[in-house]
Amino acid sequence: MINKQDIINRFISYVTIDTESDPESETTPSTEKQWDLAKKLADELLDMGMSDVSIDDNAYIMATLPSNVDHEVPTIGFISHFDTSPDFTGANVKPQIIENYDGKDIILNAEQNIILSPDYFEDLLQYEGQTLITTDGTTLLGADDKAGITEIMSAMKYLLEHPEIKHGTIKVGFTPDEEIGRGAHKFDVEKFGADWAYTMDGSQIGELEYENFNAAGAVITAKGKIVHPGYAKGKMVNSMYYASEFINTLPPLERPEHTEGYEGFFHLYDIDGSVEETTLKYIIRDHDADKFEAKKALMEKIVLDLNTKFEALIFDIDIKDQYFNMKEKVEPVMHIVDIAEDAMKALDIEPLIKPIRGGTDGSQLSYMGLPCPNIFAGGHNFHGRYEYVPVESMIKATEVICKIAELTAERYE
DSSP states (O other): OOOHHHHHHHHHHHHTSOOBOOTTOOSSSSSTTHHHHHHHHHHHHHHHTOEEEEEOTTOOEEEEEOOOSSSOOOOEEEEEEOOBOTTSOOTTOOOEEESSOOSSOEEEETTTTEEEOTTTOGGGGGGTTSOEEEOOSSSOOOHHHHHHHHHHHHHHHHHHHOTTSOOOOEEEEEESOGGGTOTTTTOOHHHHOOSEEEEEEEOSTTEEEOOOOEEEEEEEEEEOBOOOGGGOTTTOBOHHHHHHHHHHHSOTTSSGGGOOTTOOEEEEEEEEEOSSEEEEEEEEEESSHHHHHHHHHHHHHHHHHHHHHTTSOOEEEEEEEEEOOTHHHHGGGTHHHHHHHHHHHHTTOOOEEOOOSSOOHHHHHHHTTOOOOEEEOOOBSTTSTTOEEEHHHHHHHHHHHHHHHHHHHHHTO
């Protein structure tokens, strides 16, 4: 049995270390404070008895649990990231433990009237009677992905202490800067040495994912001309008005707030405007490769059409691909998904196989030669003050890791 209090203690020890990443930084890791947790994890891996523990100059951590069987078994890996999102502060996290959750509102912060309510977050009702860890309403929690790290570390410790559970060689890896899209950029797949791996970076219990968005970023710049507004007739060109025309030309129902499942979107996430120049920053997402290409082409066509309409080079666009749907790389080796699904079923967990409406280190790693589906880590409402994680889900995820290791050894016996 996985010890519940050990899980709680380990998780809290990780989330109370600030590891927020910074998209404006050009270093790896993007923030110096990520080293605080990285070094702690490396030390803990050594202390528990893992082999080949390493931490490189970019804070990527790797370690090995040697095989304890005589027959040849593929080497598998488990990966999580230790940075937290810059979308909301991760400094001074003060976790709250809610024992035997009663299904009612949880007061995160009485002074600021911040309430985690099942009336708004219906998923809470799945966890009546369980132990929840929440924020105090002023920070994110960091279950994305310190829950995953907790589960991998706890599973390795459990397997080391229970040699009767037979398994092949297991690799673990922890990465910086996943939240800013760079988690796999400097991951040494050859050094890691696994045949396949799993990221422990999903949300609710049972999630098993091997499809994710194709992703691109677009920067649209609208150029204007500033003159004194009192003498502006026929001279001023206000770039903000032109930028709004670009915004309104995109399909309004293809925004995140109107989409779900396999539906893609255009997401305007930043505007910086003045009369002289306005910059729009978008992300473009779609699971379908053809629709993804069509979305990029549409944005380019709108820029061309608007420049033609206004008979001036007002707009410029720069689109860069970010990552691609890992389905293409995982489908040829679907047995790795089957093993994870069988592990969940063996533990009475209902597998929820669905597409990721986002990205994952596993996407980039799959294209780097390491097929890498994603498994639930248990958290909900990531990147904000309403984030929470059921302790029982973290225990189940830890058990899934152990069961995957066991089933892989059995299948290759």
